[in-house]
Each structure stands twice: as structure tokens, then as C-alpha cells.
Amino acid sequence: MKKAIFVLYFLLFFCRSLFADVAIFAYLNKNKITIGDNIKLTINLEYTNDVKISSAVFENNLKNFEIKDYKFSQGRKKYVLFGRYVKKYEYLLSTFTTGIYPISPFSISFTNPAGIIAQAQTQPLKIEVVSLLDKESVADIKDIKPPVNVKSKSFLYLLSILLLIFLAIFLQKFFHKDLPSVILSEIIDPYKYAVGELAKLESANLIKEGKIKEFFIILTRIVRIYLSKIFEVDIIDMTTSEAIRALREKNADKKFLMDLREFFNFADLVKFAKYIPDEKETIFNLETAKNLIESVRPLPPKISETKNGVKQ
Template identity: 25%
Template sequence: MKLKKIFFLLLFFICVNAFSQLLSSNLEKKTLALGETDHLVIKIENLRSRAVITAPKDELLPFHFEEIKDSIGINANTYERRIEFAVYEEGTFKIPELEFKVGEKLLKTIPYEIEVVNTATKEDQINDIMKNKEVDLEAIDYWELYKWYVFTALAVIALIFVIVMFVKYGKKKKSSPVVTTNQTLKELDSLKKKKYIEEGNYRAFYVELIDISRKFITKQYRIPADVLLTDDLVALMKENNTISQDNEKIVEDVFLRGDLVKFAKTFPDKDLMEKDFTEIRDFVKRSSEDIEFENLRKDV
């Protein structure tokens, strides 16, 4: 009986390994000189023609890692990604767990830590090719050296004067909610024409959609959405009640999803991207109702 149990356990582990995806990663060097190149290789085996979803090319590694080359090789059973990169700052930098979604299964690489050092030393001598020569300068020489600085200073002073006069005496053009709405709708139409949804480029789609939405909220509702974090923005919207609850819910859902996409925590499909685009567009169209209600409330 014991031999049968051992046999069945071995058979179970063999079947699991035969039908599961195997992810491996390899970092060539863990200590680098400034600007020296390194290579990270990630490989997934036993795909069985399943798609691999992860960060787009040249966007897999964190900020400090300058990606020089990002090549991806895919066939029916294997996914291989080779990244050549360099770091141009001294210090210790981390490559976190990198996520790869195969079907419904989420695979993660092991994290790495890289130390970047400056190989130059204080004892290194820098020799001049020629000895410095002293030259006596006259007034005309100083003018030739600094005349462009003088012209630049005068131009800056003139520009400041023009701005002050324009602010003081110029007519201020009032922007109506309708003008802001129409301008934002044009920007959304331009985003739609880029076909990010059709191509499945969810990262670029949400970055531009949220950027357009933040600028719109800032201008239309006088809320500093362009500088606030998502959580702070949601809290402020609920506090001042300028935006209706339905519109608040749309903004909150889309912005939070956009943050997850930005950090590769979720991978939305085309239907969800289309739904978020439509809801933001409808929110922009309905915004004038929020403004009219806010004006009535102030009058009361």
C-alpha cells in the first residue's frame, strides 16, 4: 500500500508539472559600474498557445533602470523576454517581482537587488593638454562675452512688463461650462481615434483618459484634480458636493482602475475599456447640470 501511495503521489506531481507553466528569470550581474549594461532574461515554458499579458515593451523595469533593448520571442509553447539595461545613478536599486498573466494564472519573478558603483577614484589625475594662459581683457571684450546675457535680461524684463500690463488692462475671456465640455469631448474623440481599445493598449489608454479627465475636472469644477492623488481627489469631491453622486462614482471607479493599470495590478479587457470611456464621456456631457445645480445652491 505504501508503494502505491508513493507511486500515485509521484504521478500527481508529474502531471501537475507537465500541464503547468514554468517561469524562470536570470540576472547577469548584480553589481554594476555607472552606465554599464546588464541583462535580465525571463522565460515561461509550457504555454500551450496561451497568451502572455504583462507590461508593454520598454516599460517593464522601474524608473531608475534605463532600458536599452527589450526583445520578446514567442512561440506556441515558450515566451522569452530579454532586456538590456543600464543605471546612471549610484546606489542600491531593486527590481521588484514582475507579473506575467498566462490565462487565468498569475506568475511572478523573484525580486533582484543591484548595486551601482562609481569606479572613478579621487586619486585619478586629470592633466591639461596645455597650460593656462593669462589674457588682458578690454571693455569691448567684456561686451562680447556678456552681451547676450544683457539682451536676455532685457527681453525677460520686457516680457514681464507685457504680462503685467495684459493682466492689469487686458479683457479676461470668460470660459463657459459648455465651452469646456465641448473642448473635452473633442479631446476624447481624438483619444478614441488612436484605437488603443482595439489594439488592447490598456496602459496608454488609461493614462490619456485620466489625464483628460483630470484637466476637465480642474477647469470645469475648480477642483485641483491635476495635482491631487486619486484618494485625496475622491475625498475632496465627496466633501464639497460639487459633483453629483453618480458622476463621483464614475470618476472614482475609473481613476482607481487607472491606478491599478499603471502599476500592472490589473489587466482590463476591451469591453471594460469601452465602458469606462463611455461613462467618462457621459460624465463630461452631464457636467453642465452639476454646474447649474451648484449655481442655484449658491444663489439660495
């Protein structure tokens, strides 16, 4: 039944347009767009060859849109048998504001064969312009995944420790990069080397000049170079923990290692944590470095005497 009604309406509409002096139709390629999309409006004007068409101005009905392009075709015969002509007006429209925009009926005036001025018009149209983030579009946008919940606190602790270790290695290498390189094999007498370098450090007056961090960088490096030669393991660029572990594996005395760790930890505060000790603390650590060097000083070779009193 519905199909029959639709066919009937179509036939009536077709016959009306076919036998009317002038018929005008307007349609859109789509009724709903998003901001910035293009929409095509087509206006068809059909008329007989014995009517006079007034000039058509349809742009006044499109003030809510940006006309990006347009095209008009010349009148041509459509139904040869009935002597009818058709003109086509095409507009490419766009807009950047949301809302529902009604388009008023397009009308055109003409003079029929009897000399009477008449008017024909289209049906009204409506365009809905929606945002890119409307409900239909949002459905295609997936939310950011929630952060991973780490249940094990031990994992966080382990990660923090590893980051601190890497940071300490980086900072230690960074602060040592401007110091002169030392080839351990070229140091014949490590004790003489350490005593000489400590004397140079004291005479440099870094403490008086307030260059405390530079003082501790050089001081700890002297100690590290000295211990590297004494224990035959390179701890120059190791972290404090790595250096203590390496010396422990070389059977260093426990009391010595405790004092050395305390000395290195205090120096790390100055070098990396921006702690500024006073002059008394600085001199105390200088003396501590000297005591550490003395505590592992190699014993001089024993000199034995022969029965003839000749030293060997």
C-alpha cells in the first residue's frame, strides 16, 4: 500500500513538473555534515520555450554558508516531445559553525504565454552542521588507557635503586671528564704520587677561594688513584658502592673499608648533592684522606745484613 502511494505521489509530481510552464527543484547531496565539510546544492529549473524567465539570484538564500565554488549550465532541451528546457545551478557550500541551518525556498519569477507574471519556488531545505566531537564522532575516539597499576612495591624500589646507580655513574663521569687522565701503569711509586698530589692540592688555595666542590673532586680522585695502584684494581671511575665491593674482594681491612665508605659518602654529598661544608669539615676530610693513604702504605723492603756486615 505504501509503495502504491509513493508511486502515485511521484507520478503527480512528475506530471505537474511536466505540464507546468515553469518548475524549480532543489536538493542536497547530504543533509548532515561536520564543521568544514563540503556540501553540494543543486537547483534544477525546467521551463517551456514560450515563457520568459527573469534573472535568477539564489545566493541571497545562502548567506549562512561559504560558497566555495559554483557552476551554471545553459538551458538545454530535456523533453524534446514536450518542448521543455532545463537549467542547472550547482553550489559547493561549507561552514565552520555548528547548528541547524534552514534554507528558504528558492523562487524565480517568469512571464507565461498569456503575459501574466507568475512565480515558482522550491521546497525548503535544512542542513545540520555538527562538531567533530559530537556523540557520533566521539564513539570513534578511544580514551587514553589508564596507568598501569604496579602492585609490587619491591619493583618500584628496585627501579629507584637502578636509576640512582645510573645517575651516580653519569655524574661521576661528568665531573671527572675535565680532570687530566691518569695512566696507572706510569705511576711507579703510588705513595710518592699521592703525597705529591696532596701537597699540590693544599697549595692551590681552593678552600680559601670557596671552590669546595672542585677541592673534593680532586681529593677523592687522588685517593682513588692511590688505592687502584695499591690493590691492583681500577676504582677511579667506579661508584662508591662499586669501589668498596671491589676492594673487599681484594681482602681490604674491614675497618679501613668503613672509614673509606664514610669518606666517599661525605665527598659525594659535596660533589653531587650541593652540600657546602665549612672550612673545618673540609680540612678534617683532607686529614682523613691522608690517614687512609697512610693506613695502606706499602712497607719498605726489608734490609738484611750478612755476617760480614755488608747490607744486602
